Amino acid sequence: MSLEVFSLAPVQGINLNPLQFAGRADVFASAATQNGPFTLLVVSTGATVADYVLVDAAAANANAPVQLAQTVGARSTAPEAPEIDRLTTLLADTQVLGRLRAARTSISRATQAGADPTDLAAAVAPVLAAGEWVAVTARRPLRHERKAHLKWLAHRLGTRNPQHHSMTEQAVVVSVRAGASGADRVRSLLNTVSAAMPGFDVSTTVSLEPRHHPAWKAAPAAAALLAASVAAFVVGGPDYARLALAGILGAAALGAISALSFTGKLTSPAAHLTALNSAFQFPPPPRRRLRPKPPREASTQTHKNADGTTSTRHIAASAGDYPVHRDAFYLGPSVIAGLVSPHIGAAAGDVSNAVRATSPAMSTRCGFNLGSNDGVDTYIPATDTHGGIAVVGAPGTGKSFFMQAYYAYCARERVAPSGQPGYPGRANSLIVFESKDAAPAYQRWAKKVGDRTLLIDVADKRRASIDFFSCPGVDTLEERATMIVNAMVYAWGDKAIGDRSKETLTDLFTAALVINDELLTSIPARDEHNLPTGASPFYYLYVLLGARGGDPVAVSLATAILDKATRLRERGADGGDWTVAAGAVAKLYGPGVSFANRRPLLEAPRNKVQQLYLNEQFFSPARKKITFEQVLAEHKSIIFNTGKSASGRQLMDDHAETISAMTMYLLYRNIMAVCSGRQEQSRRVTIIADELSTLAGSNEMVLSWFRDKGRSFGVEAVLGTQRPEQLTPVMRNNVMTYATLISFAHKDRSTASEIADAVSGAGVSFTAEELQLIPLHHAVIRSQSHMQLQPAAIVHVHNFPALGAQFLDLHFGPGAGAAATDVDFDAELTGARA
Numbered sequence: 001m002s003l004e005v006f007s008l009a010p011v012q013g014i015n016l017n018p019l020q021f022a023g024r025a026d027v028f029a030s031a032a033t034q035n036g037p038f039t040l041l042v043v044s045t046g047a048t049v050a051d052y053v054l055v056d057a058a059a060a061n062a063n064a065p066v067q068l069a070q071t072v073g074a075r076s077t078a079p080e081a082p083e084i085d086r087l088t089t090l091l092a093d094t095q096v097l098g099r100l101r102a103a104r105t106s107i108s109r110a111t112q113a114g115a116d117p118t119d120l121a122a123a124v125a126p127v128l129a130a131g132e133w134v135a136v137t138a139r140r141p142l143r144h145e146r147k148a149h150l151k152w153l154a155h156r157l158g159t160r161n162p163q164h165h166s167m168t169e170q171a172v173v174v175s176v177r178a179g180a181s182g183a184d185r186v187r188s189l190l191n192t193v194s195a196a197m198p199g200f201d202v203s204t205t206v207s208l209e210p211r212h213h214p215a216w217k218a219a220p221a222a223a224a225l226l227a228a229s230v231a232a233f234v235v236g237g238p239d240y241a242r243l244a245l246a247g248i249l250g251a252a253a254l255g256a257i258s259a260l261s262f263t264g265k266l267t268s269p270a271a272h273l274t275a276l277n278s279a280f281q282f283p284p285p286p287r288r289r290l291r292p293k294p295p296r297e298a299s300t301q302t303h304k305n306a307d308g309t310t311s312t313r314h315i316a317a318s319a320g321d322y323p324v325h326r327d328a329f330y331l332g333p334s335v336i337a338g339l340v341s342p343h344i345g346a347a348a349g350d351v352s353n354a355v356r357a358t359s360p361a362m363s364t365r366c367g368f369n370l371g372s373n374d375g376v377d378t379y380i381p382a383t384d385t386h387g388g389i390a391v392v393g394a395p396g397t398g399k400s401f402f403m404q405a406y407y408a409y410c411a412r413e414r415v416a417p418s419g420q421p422g423y424p425g426r427a428n429s430l431i432v433f434e435s436k437d438a439a440p441a442y443q444r445w446a447k448k449v450g451d452r453t454l455l456i457d458v459a460d461k462r463r464a465s466i467d468f469f470s471c472p473g474v475d476t477l478e479e480r481a482t483m484i485v486n487a488m489v490y491a492w493g494d495k496a497i498g499d500r501s502k503e504t505l506t507d508l509f510t511a512a513l514v515i516n517d518e519l520l521t522s523i524p525a526r527d528e529h530n531l532p533t534g535a536s537p538f539y540y541l542y543v544l545l546g547a548r549g550g551d552p553v554a555v556s557l558a559t560a561i562l563d564k565a566t567r568l569r570e571r572g573a574d575g576g577d578w579t580v581a582a583g584a585v586a587k588l589y590g591p592g593v594s595f596a597n598r599r600p601l602l603e604a605p606r607n608k609v610q611q612l613y614l615n616e617q618f619f620s621p622a623r624k625k626i627t628f629e630q631v632l633a634e635h636k637s638i639i640f641n642t643g644k645s646a647s648g649r650q651l652m653d654d655h656a657e658t659i660s661a662m663t664m665y666l667l668y669r670n671i672m673a674v675c676s677g678r679q680e681q682s683r684r685v686t687i688i689a690d691e692l693s694t695l696a697g698s699n700e701m702v703l704s705w706f707r708d709k710g711r712s713f714g715v716e717a718v719l720g721t722q723r724p725e726q727l728t729p730v731m732r733n734n735v736m737t738y739a740t741l742i743s744f745a746h747k748d749r750s751t752a753s754e755i756a757d758a759v760s761g762a763g764v765s766f767t768a769e770e771l772q773l774i775p776l777h778h779a780v781i782r783s784q785s786h787m788q789l790q791p792a793a794i795v796h797v798h799n800f801p802a803l804g805a806q807f808l809d810l811h812f813g814p815g816a817g818a819a820a821t822d823v824d825f826d827a828e829l830t831g832a833r834a
Helices: 018-032 057-061 064-072 081-092 119-127 143-157 183-196 214-262 269-278 333-337 342-350 382-387 399-415 439-449 477-492 499-512 517-521 537-544 550-570 576-589 595-613 628-633 653-674 701-708 729-736 749-759 768-772 806-812
Strands: 004-010 038-044 049-055 074-077 096-107 133-139 172-180 202-208 299-304 310-315 329-331 367-373 376-381 389-392 428-434 454-457 637-641 684-689 715-721 740-744 778-782 793-797
Touching (some): 004 342, 018 333, 049 064, 064 333, 133 183, 382 715, 399 806, 428 628, 428 653, 477 576, 517 550, 550 576, 701 715, 749 778
Parallel strands (some): 389 715, 428 637, 428 684
Antiparallel strands (some): 038 049, 096 202
16 A cells, blocks of 8 residues: 655754653554554655655545644645655665564663653764665554553563553554665664664664575575485486486476576565555554463462372463564654654754864873864873763763773773873773663673673673672671661662661661571471572561561561570570671560561561562572672672673663662772772772663762762772753762763753753853754763863764774774784674664
C-alpha cells in the first residue's frame, strides 16, 4: 500500500514540556494508525535535512499530518512533484540498507523523566551525509502483542503497574531502518538513533539487508555435488556413469541458480526493499511467528512422596521471550515523534558558534587531548585534574566515549608513565563505576593499552566482589556495624532510615556480623531453608528483621547468640565479640521483649534491607573478594559494574543505585584510612563514573568531599551526568565548580543557561542558545592551568574509538603509538559514538 507524503517545515518552537508533547504525540499516533502504518522519514540532500511523514489516505483525511506538525512545532504540506521526484531518486539510489534489531539480551536502562523530545532529531540531523536517511515505520500493536509486552515489562521493572512510555493506549510497534553509502555509515546512523531515542531502554544490534538473493547459498552445494559426482565416477567406473552425470547436471543447475543471484538476475532483499521504499511503501514492522514465552518468577514446588516424605523442586526465574519480533520495538509515540523536528535543523543552520581560541596553556601538550578547536589541539591540563573533571552530555553526544578514552589515557600511564608534570603515572588506583553496558568497552581499552584490570561484575556470581565489611581502622564489631549502616543512610537518606531504624539496624547488624556456621549448626531443629549456613551478614540481618521465616526463625537465631555469650561467661572465658553481639541483639530479643514490642522497630527498615538480601549473590562469603584497601594500597585497576553483566544478568535499577551508592561510601571511608598524604607522594586515586547520580546516594557529602578535601588524598574524580537538572541544587553546584567542566549539547534551557554562566569568564561569555546548539560531537570546555582559570572554548571532540594507535600519539607525542609494541589497536573499538 503506497502512502501519501507530507513534508514538515518549522513555524514555531517545539513545546518542550514532555507531558504535553507525549499527549500530542498520542493523538497523532491514534489517527495515523487507524487503517495502517505510518512512516517518519528524515533525509539529507547534502544542502539541507528534510523531514517527512508518510500516512495512508484515511489518516491524511483525519488530519494526522497536521497533528504531528502541531506536536513538533511545524507545518505540514504536500510536496510538489519535483520534490517527490528528488525524494524517490534519493531512496532508489541507496546503496546499503540496515535495520535495528533487539539484542538477544535486550534489556538496558534509560529514563524518560525530563527528557527533551528533540534529542533524537538533534542527534540524527547533524550526522546525516548527503543521500542518507533514517525511517521509523509504526503500526498499531495486535492484542496478543499488547498482552505479551505488558507481562514482559511488568516482570522486567518488578511491578505489576509499570510506569513506562509504552503503557499509553496509543503505543505503537515500530521498526527503524536507515540507508547510506556504506555499511559503517548505516551502523553509525542506527546506533545514533538507538542511543538518542528518549526513554528507549532496549539493547540493540544492527542487521544489514543482504545484497544478494539467498540463492547464492547454492554455490557451496553445487561444488560439493560436483565433487561427489566426479569422485563416484572415478571410484565406481562406468557403473556409476549415469549417477555421476545426474549429479553433474544437478550441480550445474545449482551453479546456474547461484550465478543468477551473484549477477543480480534474482532480486536481493536489499533491492526488493529499495524498490518498496522508493515507491513510499516502507514495510510495516513484522510480527512474531510464534507466541512468546511469558516471564516466570522463581518459585518452589513441594511434592508429597508415597512414603510420606516431601521433596522440593526449585523453579528458576525466567525473563521470558522478547514480546514482539526482534526487528520491532514496542514504544510510546513520544519516543519517535521527535525524529522529525524540522526547527532543529533550521536553527542549527542559522546559528553559528563564535570561534573562541583555545588558550596557549591548553593548546600545548599538557594532559589529555580532548579534540581540536579551529585546527588547534585542546588539552585538559594534567596539573589541575585533582580539582575534578565534570562532563555533561545527553545520550549519543560523545560523553561516554570521552569517559572511556580518559580511562585509557590513565591506564596507559600506569603501564608506561610519561613522567610529565601532573600526568597520572604508574602509582594510580584506577576505579571505574559503570551502570549501563560499557564495561566490555573499558576492558577492551585496558587490553589495547596493555594494562591489567579486574572486573567486579555485581550481577555475575562467577566474578570477584568487593569486601563490604573491611576497612582499615574500623576494627570493633560496633565500628563495622556503624560503618555499614552509615553506608545505608548515605544510599537511602535520613528520611528513609530515621533515628529509631538506624539504631535497630546497628544493633542487629552488630549481631549479624558474628554469625558463623558453627553457631548455626548448634541451633536445635534449625529451619535450614530460611536459616542456611554460608550466607552473608546482610542475609542474617534480614532474618533478624523477621523477614525470613517470620519471628520464630529470628528468635531461634537471636537465642543462639545469647546462649553462646552466656556459655562463654559461665566458663569464665572472654566473650569478646559474642558478648557485644549478645548485648546488641538483646535489645530486641532479650528477656521481657515481646513480639509486639519489637514488631514496629523491625518493620520500618525491613523493606530497604530487602534490596541487599535480594542481591545475596554479591555479598555471599563464597564469592571471591578484594578489599578497597588492596585496590588503594597496591594501585590496582578495577571496573565496578552494576550494569549488564557478561552473562547477561542485570540488577533492578533501584538495587543497582543502592549498591553503587553504598560502595562509593565505603570507598570514601577507605580512601580516608589509606590515602592520607598521597598528593605529596605523587600517588593518585582516579575515580571515573559515567553517571554520578547513581553514586550520590541521598546526599552530596561524599562527592563534595572529593572536590573539597580529596586533593590531599590524591583523589581525581571524573564524573559524568546526562541530566544535571535532575541533581539536587547542591550537587549541581558541585558539578559546575569542578576545575574542568566539559559540556556537550544540552537542550534543556535552564541547564544550558546554568552551564553558560559556569563556563563564562576569563574574557569570554556564552549564552544558553549557543550551548543548546553546539554541533553533535562538539563540547564546550572550561578548565584551569596551575590554578589559573582559562577561557572556555568549543572543541570538536575526537572520535576516540576510531583513532587506533594515533590515540597514544595524541597524548604522549609522535611515535608513541608505533613504539607501543604491546598495543594492538584494531576495529574492535570502532563504531558509533556513545
